[in-house]
Amino acid sequence: MSMTLAVVNENQQVQYSPLAMLYHWENTRPADTFLVQPSEGHYQPYSYAQVAGLARRVARRLTELSLPAGSRIGIFAKNCAEWFVVDLGIMMAGHISVPIFASAGGDTLNYIIRHADIKLMFIGKLDKPDTQLPAVPADLHTVAMPYPGIPASEKWEAFIACEPLAGSPDRDLDDVMTIIYTSGSTGEPKGVVHSFRSICWAAANSLEALTFCATDRMMSYLPLAHITERVLVELASFYAGGKIHFVESLDTFQRDVKHCQPTLFISVPRLWTKFRDGVLGKMPQKKLSLLLAIPFINSMVKKKIQQGLGLSEARLFASGSAPLAPAIISWFSKIGIPISEGWGMTENSAYGSACVPFRQDKIGKIGKAYKGVDIRISSEGEIQVKSPCNMVEYYLDPVKTAEVLTPDGYLKTGDKGEIDNEGYVKITGRLKDIFKTEKGKYVTPAPIEARIMENDLIEQVCVVGTGLPQPVALLVLSEEAVKQPKLTLETRLQSTLNAVNSNLESHQKLDHMLVINEEWTIDNGLLTPTLKVKRHVLEERYKSVILAGYREPVVWIN
Incomplete structure (x- = not known):
């Protein structure tokens, strides 16, 4: 393979697996930096040769466990260099990766482990390890990534203390590569099965669409357990040969973005x-x-x-x-x-x-x-x-x-x-968000929510109305907005309410706005790991508030 590689053919079919691409960069650009991992303010670079070597060590240990081919291996961690290494190692060893959101609650975590019959799980930084990890079955073999305070059966250093897997094993493009569980905004998460061919078709073809190339820099900070980050950042980087930077923590986010200067x-x-x-x-x-x-x-x-x-520089x-x-x-x-x-x-x-x-x-x-x-x-x-x-x-x-x-x-x-x-x-x-009011009329909330968001006081909004005479809007104000006088806020919110209603049909008009004094977050269960509002959970949480009658156009809920 040359350094310039046609990753798809004239019919847009992907020609190489992520492993084949790793070996290509390892051979043509071994010393070039591929991944950059911040730790305590220090930015640790990983070259293609280092990433390939670590992945071979992970693969070696997985093969030594004599698991059946195609076993499901879990990755339960926030984004980091080791996430990429582990994913590649799982591919090399002939197994299937099952990424799990680092914010997953105990019930979701336990469900995925059992449903996918996960045989081994790598654990990294998590949102709330003290409440999440008790859901992991005691007999499941776990490996802690090299970050402080991660309880597991085995530490990273011990796990990779072996000779690298020999050769450059590849996978058939029709093999199953991964099972990605949906974030479950309603009901239990579903395991979406992707082969190397299906998911890598998107990754390889995205290079032209997004103009991603070897000189680019990208941040990997949205969850790698989510399809967008997995395809358009991780997998696309294998095909493009671009550089990937990670974030140390939420507190260092701005620092890390400035260091990366993403393109x-x-x-x-x-x-x-x-x-x-x-x-x-x-x-x-x-x-x-x-x-x-x-x-x-x-x-x-x-x-x-x-x-x-x-x-x-973007x-x-x-x-x-x-x-x-x-x-x-x-x-x-x-x-x-x-x-x-x-x-x-x-x-x-x-x-x-x-x-x-x-x-x-x-x-x-x-x-x-x-x-x-x-x-x-x-x-x-x-x-x-x-x-x-x-x-x-x-x-x-x-x-x-x-x-x-x-x-x-x-x-x-x-x-x-x-x-x-x-x-x-x-x-x-x-389709599932459309609701019917008491009058039997259907309301589609998304366009109404988009109009409400034109007011920069508002940070989050959700329009509901099942069984109500008229829809109502639940909203959360921005941090800067709550510093303003209440009378000023009420005036601007009422103005927004009037402006939105002036363009709606009679059955769609909002009766009032409910200002919620609680940010909707992943932690309180009102957002999915990809930061979408869990509409049905929100409705249940504020059911008594939603059903109560109010005369005022703007109502403050404490």
Whole structure:
């Protein structure tokens, strides 16, 4: 193999496994840095040769355990260099990786371990190890990654104290590579089975779509247990040969981004909203708008904000996982950060559509189908998608597999949508999120929520109304907003309520806004690990508040 490698053929078919790509970089760029792991403020580089050597040691130890071929091996950890190493080692040893969100609660963790029949699990940094780890069966062999305070059967140093696996073993592209459990915003998580061929088709073809190449730098901080980070960051990096930086902790996030100076940057709506609120906390909107209106100052202000975020060298900004309010995309566009929305699911390797390149006139849409992906709208208005990166099946669940696939091979996404005359797709709501009011009228909450988010006081919103005379909006204010006088907040919120209602049909009009004095987080069970609102959990948590009658347009809930 030469250093320049055609990873897909003329028919877009992926030609090499991630292992073959690792060996390629090991042979052509052995000393080049591949991964950068921060620890106590020090940035530890890992070359391709080092990563390959460590992966071979992991593979050697796994083969010595004499597990049946295709055994499920768990990875329960936050993103780190060892995550990549372990994933590669599992591939080399002929097994199947089962990533688990580092925020997974005890019930979810125990369910996945038993459902997937995990034979060994690697454990790294977790959100709440004291409450999570008791759910791990006592007889399960566990290996602690090399970070302090991780209880396990075996320490990392001891596990890799062996000779590397000989040779460069590869895998058939039709082998099962991984089982990724959905984050479970409703019901038990489903195990999505992907072969090397399906998931790597998306990763390899994303290089052209996202212009990811060997000179790029990316941050790996969104959960690797989630499909987007796995495909567009980890697996894509094997094919592109780009450099990957990790984050030491939430507290060091900004420091680590500035050190990386990413050239490609992917985030999720919740974090983009946080970034905006952070900027407005230092420079109020009125002052920012004034400075941006001055020609000679405009570019300086944009540059300063981009540098403050650590994104001054990024040429592509993306958002996925959930819809990003058009108002927030427009806000970032004005400061020189054009965010391209993308769309995909675990079931189709997070590779459906994208607004790349960014287009101002397409804000609010999720873009055009990637090359090789076919998107259609069913007679019920559902977005359905077909491509080589669709999943193999749901693990051990042929009934749900049959339910989600059409006879002609399209994946039923559960999203409602429409396609314009240029092929750009707009999501108009989730089928399962649509609710019926007391009057028997259906309401789609997503477009209403997007309008409410135009108010920069608001950080989180959820519109509900099942069985109510009219829908209501639950919302959480930003940290900066709560510092303002209550009368000012009420005036602005009521203004937003009136503006939103003025464009809604009578059955959709919001009766009132409920201001919740509790941030919705993963820890309190109101967000999924990918930071989506658990709508049904939220409704149950605030059921008495939602059902209570209020005369005021803005109600404060303590």
